[in-house]
Amino acid sequence: MKDLDLTPWLIRMSQGDEQAFQIVYEATRDHAYRFISYLAPRPQDAGDIMSEVYLELFRSVHKYDPQQNFGSWFSGLIVRQVRGWKRKEWRLFRITEKLKLSTQRSAGSAAEMQFRALDDQLELLLLLQTLPLKLKEVIVLRYYQDCSLEEISRLLKIPLGTVKSRHHHALKQLRHRFDGQDVRKEGDGFVY
Numbered sequence: 001m002k003d004l005d006l007t008p009w010l011i012r013m014s015q016g017d018e019q020a021f022q023i024v025y026e027a028t029r030d031h032a033y034r035f036i037s038y039l040a041p042r043p044q045d046a047g048d049i050m051s052e053v054y055l056e057l058f059r060s061v062h063k064y065d066p067q068q069n070f071g072s073w074f075s076g077l078i079v080r081q082v083r084g085w086k087r088k089e090w091r092l093f094r095i096t097e098k099l100k101l102s103t104q105r106s107a108g109s110a111a112e113m114q115f116r117a118l119d120d121q122l123e124l125l126l127l128l129q130t131l132p133l134k135l136k137e138v139i140v141l142r143y144y145q146d147c148s149l150e151e152i153s154r155l156l157k158i159p160l161g162t163v164k165s166r167h168h169h170a171l172k173q174l175r176h177r178f179d180g181q182d183v184r185k186e187g188d189g190f191v192y
Contacts, residue, residue, distance in 0.1 A: 007066045014062045025054060031071075032078060039082040041089065053081045091143045092125075098171075099178050127177045135170035138163060 006027060012020035033050055040046045056077055064073055128136060141147045141155065149167065153160045 006070050010061055010064055010070065011066070013058070014064075021058060024057070028074060032074070035075065035078050036082060039079065041086055045085060049082055049085050052085065053078050056081055087146060091146060095139075095143050099175060127174055130177065131170055131173060135166050135173065138166040139170045139174075142167060 006024055009020045009023050009027075013024055029050075032053055033046060036046045036049050036053065037043065040049055057074070060077070064070070128139060131139065137156065138152055141152045142149070147155065149163050150160060153163045156163070
C-alpha cells in the first residue's frame with residue numbers, strides 16, 4: 001500500500017464516485033484487515049471493525065489532505081476506529097456493572113459472575129430497545145458515545161435539566177425491567 005498513489009481516486013471518491021470507493025477499498029482492504037486483526041480486542045471483531053473503518057473513510061475522505069501520506073492517514077483512521085470499538089465494549093460493561101451494583105445482588109463464584117455478566121449484557125441490550133426513544137437517546141449518547149450530560153444537552157438542543165431527568169428515568173426504568181426479569185427467571189426455576 002505504501003507505493004500506491006490513491007490521490008486521484010480519493011478526490012473522485014470525495015465527490016461521491018462509487019467506483020473510486022471500490023478501487024480504494026480493493027487497494028487497501030488487505031492492509032486494513034491485517035492491521036485491524038493485530039489491534040482488535042477479539043479476532044471475531046475484525047470484520048465489524050473493518051466495516052466501521054470503511055464507513056468512516058467514506059464519511060471523512062473530504063478531510064484528507066493530498067499533501068499528506070495516505071497510508072499514515074488511513075492507519076490513524078483505523079487506530080481511532082479500533083479505539084472506538086474498545087470504548088463501546090467498555091461502556092456496555094460499565095452499564096451492566098452499574099445496574100448490578102444498583103440491584104445489590106449477592107455474588108457467587110468468579111465463573112458464575114462472568115457468566116452472569118455476559119448474560120446480563122445481552123439482556124441489557126434487549127431492555128434498552130424497550131425504552132422510549134427520548135430516554136434511549138440519552139442512554140446511548142451517555143454510555144455508548146461517552147458524551148457528558150452538557151454535550152447531550154447541546155446535541156439534542158434541550159435544557160440540561162431535561163437531560164438529567166431523562167437520564168434518571170431511563171436508568172430507573174432499566175433497573176426496574178432488569179429486576180423484573182430476574183424475578184421471572186427465578187419463578188421459572190432459574191435461580192442465580
